[in-house]
Amino acid sequence: MIVRQLFLVALATILLVPTVASSATATREQCFRQFSPKSGQAGKDVIWVPTLDALVDAMLKAAKVGPDDYVIDLGSGDGKIPIAAAKNFGARALGVEYNPQMVQLARCYVRVEDLSDRVQIVQGDIFETDFSQATVLTLYLLTDLNLKLRPTILNLRPGTRVVSNTFKMGDWSPDQFIESEIGNTRAYLWIVPAKLDGLWEFREDTSGETFRVQFTQHHQELKSAPASVQESLPIRNAKLRGADIEFTLDAPPGLHLAGTVDGDEMRLTARSGAARKAYTGRRLR
Secondary structure (H helix, E strand, O other): OHHHHHHHHHHHHHHHOOOOOOOOOOOHHHHHHHHOOOOOEOOOOOOEOOOOHHHHHHHHHHOOOOOOOEEEEEOOOOOHHHHHHHHHHOOEEEEEEOOHHHHHHHHHHHHHOOOOOOEEEEEOOHHHOOOOOOOEEEEOOOHHHHHHHHHHHHOOOOOOEEEEEOOOOOOOOOOEEEEOOOOOOEEEEEEOOOOOOEEEEEEEOOOOOEEEEEEEEEOOEEEEOOOOOOOOOOEEEEEEEOOEEEEEEOOOOOOEEEEEEEOOEEEEEEEEOOEEEEEEEEEOO
């Protein structure tokens, strides 16, 4: 009987002592020792190599992360980017990681930083994850994996910022090249562009005058249809950054227009000296 009572007391003591992973007083060092991650360890699609702190900071600054952002990191490893996005930039963040041990390590770090209200780490496959709510998407994959994800990324909301450590997106040219202060590391920023392909008709809000432009699009690069398409006016100096657009009609009077795209509608403004004209554009086909 005495032995049984001692056993029960010992068992109760063990159950009352939290593990490092669940302790509110754990330190980063304790988290690291418990899960023992190793740079270069194998993952599902890539090996794990931690992103340098200076590059994390440069990536998030380039993406202009702020309190209104929701940052999703695909292949989040030890959770460094989601934690930095919340801790240093005030954002909400989600890390998606396939390796269960790395998930537990990242969650341990999140608790240590007291960021559980702003950072979530989930175990999952990045190719089966819905990341459509991201305003900022971060990646440290390989080029072929980026290309596999690219069609889904291009269907995100226009203006979504995408930052990839080291690896590019094929023929989708980055909007910005990012270097950290320590050098010898690089990342790339893309702004998901609005979809403009098709024939658009623009009407001046006051006079009712109209013109048409047949846009052809390759990611953020815009051109107009050849001059042989008679119903379309040629354009030049076109720039598309997310939902923000500007271009100049390459025909008299050389009108320069700038504004925003919202689905099948554009709101544009043209200025000439003190004069201002507002145009509404609608996609016809």
